């Protein structure tokens with residue numbers, strides 16, 4: 209790739225979120241450099257079999273609301289968060305922070321905060337239709353698992369970088385990172401729940417996070433209780449014919 213006066217800027221697509229007119233005059237502060245993509249993952253099976261094997265692991269993930277208090281090591285959490293943070297993100301800004309909570313007093317505070325919001329939700333905020341849609345899951349404002357699970361991973365979305373700089377596609381980036389976190393936990397044989405007690409401001413307050421970090425998801429992590437029950441309604445997925453449309 210030949211770098212001219214503008215590097216390769218004249219052929220470079222507009223940076224995310226930059227209107228075309230501005231992009232046409234845009235000159236990057238940093239020239240691109242490239243290395244060979246050598247560290248590629250090569251599965252031990254052809255793509256079809258490898259993808260099927262992955263599906264066979266991920267399809268058995270369940271949102272768990274009954275946790276064991278069996279400990280999970282910090283090292284395990286670190287690997288899972290490394291996996292999550294390897295996610296793609298807009299302009300690689302990595303607009304996320306993961307706060308891993310093991311402290312019993314903090315977990316209790318989080319449970320009480322979540323239950324207060326959930327009480328409001330179930331008695332006042334939720335529409336009839338929403339409550340109807342939740343009925344098959346048997347959920348209510350009681351969240352004992354927030355104290356029982358060995359870890360609560362609180363995911364924050366950065367609306368600004370730590371140095372005050374821009375981030376792009378924060379919602380999408382955090383969604384992908386959380387998806388990868390759930391998958392990594394599943395590969396580790398651990399259970400999770402994507403919990404969204406809304407609004408989640410209390411999480412930032414309890415954990416003393418700065419204003420540019422917005423609570424995104426509360427994820428209990430640990431082993432399922434034994435026995436552990438899951439709602440039948442969560443087990444089905446729409447058939448592939450409805451989910452995937454193939455053209456060509």
Ligand SMILES: Cc1cc2nc3c(=O)[nH]c(=O)nc-3n(C[C@H](O)[C@H](O)[C@H](O)COP(=O)(O)O)c2cc1C
Nearest residue numbers: 269270271272273345347401402403404405442443
């Ligand atoms: C964005 C999002 C928010 C969710 N919020 C909650 C929640 O606040 N409480 C809860 O018990 N489950 C919550 N869930 C879990 C869903 O109910 C669950 O994913 C769905 O029923 C499918 O079940 P499964 O995860 O076991 O496949 C949430 C899931 C997602 C993706």
